[in-house]
Amino acid sequence: MSAGEDALERAFWQAVDDLKEGEAKPIESYLRLVPREQRDELGGMLADLFLARGPAPGSEGGESDGYRRAMAIVDEVLGSRGTAGILPGTLKAMRNARGIEPDTVVEQLAADLGVEGEGGRRALARNYHRLENGALLGSKLSRRLLGALASVFGVDAVDVAAAARPAAQGPGLRSAPAMGRSGGAAPPAPSHPPLPGPADPEVEFVERLFHGGPDA
């Protein structure tokens, strides 16, 4: 690479960096960094760059608290992406922004899904808590549950289902088996024998909603 080409490349990347930092200088200050015969070429490249980039966010209020808080939410949600995609982060962010307690979400889910008994509600609360904390598999959430969540938060069910897509390289968590189903490898033997008695059908129903796959 010739010295002229090198200078052109350096000037271009400096302009990109400055633009990224919100400190773009007048185009002439970059043109001065390259030999005269390369100024046309650099000028064209910078014009494309500024045109494609559009106005800097800072010029539309990027310094405000609202902007910073919104971008912090974006960072937090994307950073927490895991086995249920970005759904846990977005649920938590929307709930906090609307001042809704988790119990209220659980109550509304129970009403939507027809869960009336105490055991079913407890299972719903436990699983919703695990969902918000990213401890469940997005691929195991039922469509019915995703639809109910969409209804509670007033968003499109398609958005909720898309957000639950797991990250490609997420930690290899395995879904807890739905009650009464085989879950692959045998679980470790319990230290106490299970208590006798019929399983609560509502609890089974709730477990299937959260762990039984899209058609459960």
Added chain:
Amino acid sequence: MAEFDPIEERAVEMLDDVQLEALRIKTVSANDERFEFVLWNLCLRGVAVIEKVCRSRGKASGLDEQEIELAIEDAAARMLLRFSRPDPQPQVHALAAEIAAACVERSWPSQKCAPRLTSRTPNLRLISGLDEAIETGKVHPNDWESS
């Protein structure tokens, strides 16, 4: 967040909105980890619009400063949800404005209710003996000729 290499990142940042949206669809459909960076860049462009719309419409709707900030946060989260979809979405500024408007328009605690007309309770008083007075012609019912 999964990252492109630095030169790819710069290239992504330089894409215009249409190109960035095309890249989003491609990376989301392929479950490419780098879609997070694409999404982040789209949000960077959309949040400025969200803030502007929430602020202007929020003030017009009587929201206080804290509620406006919460509407901005809500809209940012909802925009992320929308960008998870593998199908094409409207241009980022238009989408951000639509979501921001929806977030402001939901009900807020400080919002004053619109004035409503209430029916006035009639104040009736019984006058004893009026029926007899009408029958005997002592008083006459009100009509357009006599009043």
